[in-house]
Amino acid sequence: MKRSPCSSAWPPTWSHPLIGQSVSNFLDVLRDMLLDQFTPELWQDASFVELLLNRIHPFLAAASGGFLHCLTTKNLTCETFQIILRVFVQQFHYMEEPSRRMVLESFILPYLNSNSSGHACALNGSYYWLQNNFGPFSVLVELEDLFELNMAFDPLEVLDLLSPMQMAELMVLPLPHAQGKDEVISRVLDHLLESPVERNLQEVLGLTIILATQDEAPCEFYQAIIPRLSESVTSVPGVLEPII
Numbered sequence: 001m002k003r004s005p006c007s008s009a010w011p012p013t014w015s016h017p018l019i020g021q022s023v024s025n026f027l028d029v030l031r032d033m034l035l036d037q038f039t040p041e042l043w044q045d046a047s048f049v050e051l052l053l054n055r056i057h058p059f060l061a062a063a064s065g066g067f068l069h070c071l072t073t074k075n076l077t078c079e080t081f082q083i084i085l086r087v088f089v090q091q092f093h094y095m096e097e098p099s100r101r102m103v104l105e106s107f108i109l110p111y112l113n114s115n116s117s118g119h120a121c122a123l124n125g126s127y128y129w130l131q132n133n134f135g136p137f138s139v140l141v142e143l144e145d146l147f148e149l150n151m152a153f154d155p156l157e158v159l160d161l162l163s164p165m166q167m168a169e170l171m172v173l174p175l176p177h178a179q180g181k182d183e184v185i186s187r188v189l190d191h192l193l194e195s196p197v198e199r200n201l202q203e204v205l206g207l208t209i210i211l212a213t214q215d216e217a218p219c220e221f222y223q224a225i226i227p228r229l230s231e232s233v234t235s236v237p238g239v240l241e242p243i244i
Contacts, residue, residue, distance in 0.1 A: 023062035030056065031070050040075035049080045053087050061091040061099065068106035072114065078121035081111050082132050089135035104137045112149050120149040126157040139163035147176055156184065159191045164200045167192070168207035171225065172217050185224045193232055205229075 042048045053060075071084060088103050095103070112120040112133060121133050129150060130138050138146075143166050146153050155162060155170050156179065162170070169175070171185050179187075192201040212221060 023059050024064045024067075027056070027059050027063055027067045031067050035070060035074075038074075043074040043080060044077050046079050046083060049083050053084065057087045057090075060087055061094050063103070065102050065106040068103060069110065071107055072110040076111065076116060078117060078123075078133075081117070081121070085133070085135060088137070092136045100137060101140060104134075104140050108134060108137055109141075109145070122150040122152060126150075126152070126154045127161070129153065130158050130161055139166065142166075143169045143175055144173065151176070154178070156187050159188065164203040165207050167204045168211050171208055172211045172215060172221055174218070181220050182224045185221075186228055189225075189228055189232060 038048075076084070085108065088107070092100065111117055120129075122129055124132075130146075130153075134141065138161060143155060143162075146155070155166070155175075155177065159167070167188055170177075171181075171188055177184060188204075192199045192204060196202075208225075211217075
């Protein structure tokens with residue numbers, strides 16, 4: 001049986017998210033006409049949220065700050081928040097930097113800072129907490145903000161997920177980690193030296209120098225990092241020796 005040329009399946013299939021001001025405007029209209037009509041109980045229903053996202057996910061990469069903020073005002077549970085986040089994670093690589101930051105600042109952080117999140121959905125270990133509640137957006141967050149959300153957060157458990165700037169912050173800043181600065185610096189450098197090129201050792205050290213200069217790093221930072229770097233010179237590629 002042939003399908004009528006006027007018939008169509010919903011949602012349509014797109015290979016890439018739809019991005020642009022007109023798409024953003026469409027979502028804002030949808031917010032006013034549809035999203036505000038759903039009851040608080042529905043926003044706690046994982047099946048309902050998944051069905052809704054199945055219909056609108058191609059447009060979400062173009063979501064405005066207003067649309068994202070609207071989502072945080074709904075009666076989301078950690079589960080339904082994470083279901084929505086997974087859609088943005090899937091579209092992360094199609095987004096430009098301003099759009100990524102908008103998702104972080106208008107959706108992720110406001111929800112995790114709200115009472116609805118129940119201590120920022122801080123269950124399981126640091127790795128699962130970061131993956132389930134930030135995904136790749138985690139590289140845009142300052143480590144200090146992650147500690148404020150989750151005091152049990154241990155960045156040493158998630159070194160593979162940290163950006164070069166976050167690793168520099170970890171070594172330089174007086175963050176409330178349980179370990180002493182000696183251990184933190186040693187473990188970060190061990191991680192970087194295992195694969196210095198792939199793990200951006202040169203970039204991390206460059207950012208560390210800048211951060212230490214800007215923030216007037218304490219003596220304990222220099223006492224910990226200088227001997228450790230001196231020991232490491234022979235174990236890194238020659239191209240990296242000048243910066244060490």
